[in-house]
Structure formats: C-alpha cells, structure tokens
Amino acid sequence: MIVTYADIDGFKNLSGISFAPDPKYNIIVGPNAQGKTNLLEAMWILSGCRSFRGSKEKDYICLGGSRMASKVKILDSLREQKISFEMTRSAANNKTITLNGVRQKGTRALFDVFKCIAFIPDDVDIIKGSPEKRRNFVDMAASQLNPVFVMHINKNNAIMNQRNALLKGIIQGNTDRSILDIWDRQASQEGAVISYMRHEYIQKFNGICGKLYRTISGGTEKLELEYKSNVFRPEDLEKPCGAEAYELYYKKLSETADYDIRTGSTHAGVNRDEILIKINGVSARDYGSQGQIKSAALVMKLAQAEIYMQRSKDAPVIFLDDVMGELDENRQRFVFDMIKDMQVFITTPNENALLPEIKGKILRISGGRIAEEEENVSSHRE
Numbered sequence: 001m002i003v004t005y006a007d008i009d010g011f012k013n014l015s016g017i018s019f020a021p022d023p024k025y026n027i028i029v030g031p032n033a034q035g036k037t038n039l040l041e042a043m044w045i046l047s048g049c050r051s052f053r054g055s056k057e058k059d060y061i062c063l064g065g066s067r068m069a070s071k072v073k074i075l076d077s078l079r080e081q082k083i084s085f086e087m088t089r090s091a092a093n094n095k096t097i098t099l100n101g102v103r104q105k106g107t108r109a110l111f112d113v114f115k116c117i118a119f120i121p122d123d124v125d126i127i128k129g130s131p132e133k134r135r136n137f138v139d140m141a142a143s144q145l146n147p148v149f150v151m152h153i154n155k156n157n158a159i160m161n162q163r164n165a166l167l168k169g170i171i172q173g174n175t176d177r178s179i180l181d182i183w184d185r186q187a188s189q190e191g192a193v194i195s196y197m198r199h200e201y202i203q204k205f206n207g208i209c210g211k212l213y214r215t216i217s218g219g220t221e222k223l224e225l226e227y228k229s230n231v232f233r234p235e236d237l238e239k240p241c242g243a244e245a246y247e248l249y250y251k252k253l254s255e256t257a258d259y260d261i262r263t264g265s266t267h268a269g270v271n272r273d274e275i276l277i278k279i280n281g282v283s284a285r286d287y288g289s290q291g292q293i294k295s296a297a298l299v300m301k302l303a304q305a306e307i308y309m310q311r312s313k314d315a316p317v318i319f320l321d322d323v324m325g326e327l328d329e330n331r332q333r334f335v336f337d338m339i340k341d342m343q344v345f346i347t348t349p350n351e352n353a354l355l356p357e358i359k360g361k362i363l364r365i366s367g368g369r370i371a372e373e374e375e376n377v378s379s380h381r382e
C-alpha cells in the first residue's frame, strides 16, 4: 500500500502542504519545531487510529485558525481510495470524515483501509512505561489485524465507565448494589473475548519478536513476551472462549466487588492485565539497559509490520519519526532490511545521519510549509 497524494492545511502549524510522495522513501527534513512530525501525524489520523503522540482532536486545528483538512489518496493492490478528515472550530468541533467521497460516522471504517505503523522516540515507553502502555500497544496492533477487536475494547471501556460510576453511587448510598450484577454479566462477556484475543495475538507476536531480537542482538540475546491475564491461567486460554470463560470472569469480578465498592474503581479484569517483556529471562522494564530497551521496542514495531504482511497482500506504510538518526549503523540496516519493500516516511533534522542508500523524495519543511522538494536524491550528500 502506498500514499500517492497528500493534501494538508490548517493541521497544527501546517499550511498549504500538497505533494505526491515517492513510492519508496520520503525524507522530511528541517530544524526543530518546523512541523515534520505534524506532517506524519496529519496523515496518520487518516488510519482511524488516535494520534501516535496522544494529541487531542481539538488540538488538530491551528491555534487561531478556524479549520483543518487532511486528505490522502492511497493505492493498494486493488484500487485507489480517497480519505479525508476535516474539522471546523466550533462548540462541537464539527468533524467530517469521508471515504471515497462518502461521509462516515466515525473513524472506524478507516481502520480497514489505510494501514500504517509509526516508530516514534517514545516507543521505549511500551517497555518502560505503565502496563496500560503495553495493553494499548497490543490492543492497537491486534485491532489493525481484526477491527472487531476495537468494538470489544470500546464496549468494555463503556461498561467499565458505567461500573465505576455505579460503584461510587453504591458507596454514596444512592444506588442499589444488585444493579452491579447486570453490568458484571456484560463485562464478563466482553472481558473474556478480549483476554482470548490478546492471548492469541501475543502468542503469535512472541514468536516473531523472538526471531527478530535474536537477529538484532547478533544471536546472543532472547526476547520473550508473556500475557499475564488478570483472570485466566494460560491453560484456561487454550480452551474455547464460551460460557465457562464468562463464568470465570464473572467470578473474578464478584471476588473483588467489596473492595471495588470501598475504593470506587474496578480492580479485576482486562484493564488490570500485564504483558511481561523479558530479555534473557528477566524483566526488560526492571533490568534492561537503554540499548536493550530501544532494540526491544524497535523489534516489537517491526514484528507488528511482519504479522500484518503475513495476513495481507498489502504492506503497511511506515512512519519513522526522528528515530533513524538515533540508531547505530547496524540497527539502521536491520530496520531497512525489514521495511525495504514498504513505503516509508522518515523525519530527521539531518539527512546525512541516514544510510547513504536511502534514495527518494526530500521535502524540506520550514514554518509548517514545504520550502523545497527534491526528487530521486540520496539522503547522503557531501
């Protein structure tokens, strides 16, 4: 899959951006704070995913501006498709999303259309950060393969919000405790499905991460991922997901219900799961060196691309935000080997820090605009 055209205006500091990307490498160059990452982000939001750097939708519109528009044409093995995301500043931040000219209710339909994977410096937080960061990573990666997964995640989050509000109501004495049971029955079905889907994805993911990490570490180190369900034992997750699994989940929620009521929040279920990441048998989060953590995060992103490639005829589009210059030559070569058949957008303040064989389009960004566009040039020039 490739982006054949991008047209962005009013997204953060970007204005009048309009270009036909190179089908291979696109190097977005400029000093700090010119809008290089904004350019990746403006395209990324058309994938249906939330901003890769956590921006809120209301902040997409340029400060002092009244509207934003981001539009791309993408070409996959079947056809060319047009996606657009426009928003005007108003009380409701009016948003219009269209796919091939047809207005969409939300971003969900885009999930299945524009597939991209972003590498950003903060990816190390997948390893170093809270369990929520790891859960979000796995959930987003699994959703890109199977959009039904997002539905279960959203439904579970909605149920959990209701449940937590109810817990507060019970302790304040204005809600009947018996209502909790109705929500727990619903939570059990969604939670069990999510646990099984996480288990399945991580099993597959673990094999690929292990293989890639062995290569990146020169065969000396071992990376392993383990899904620690808050409800199920690994052997439970080998059985089919059905009535027995729902019952186990319900039992777990019931066990913590008294404590949940006292504290006003839910302490059991998928929102308490952990994904253990181990290097050479010990927790990478607790014992990993900076280099090991960086490599592990990189490998997890590359594994995501590989799984996607195995399931689909179309390779995802790759966004590398200021990460290549940070890698030593060996790691850069490893990454480029993996993504050599994909379209890549790379941001960097210094194109000379990239491998010399990277050849494609250079876009020089200054003050949110394309100051210069050069075709078919190597990133490395004297």
Ligand SMILES: Nc1ncnc2c1ncn2[C@@H]1O[C@H](COP(=O)(O)OP(=O)(O)OP(=O)(O)O)[C@@H](O)[C@H]1O
Residues within 6 Å of the ligand: 011, 012, 013, 030, 031, 032, 033, 034, 035, 036, 037, 038, 039, 059, 060, 061, 062, 063, 322, 347, 349
């Ligand atoms: N809503 C907004 N409206 C206008 N400008 C914004 C908005 N949000 C962010 N910016 C501006 O965007 C610029 C940052 O852009 P971006 O993060 O893309 O920089 P960059 O070129 O990737 O820089 P670096 O190399 O430092 O990562 C800053 O000047 C910031 O003030």
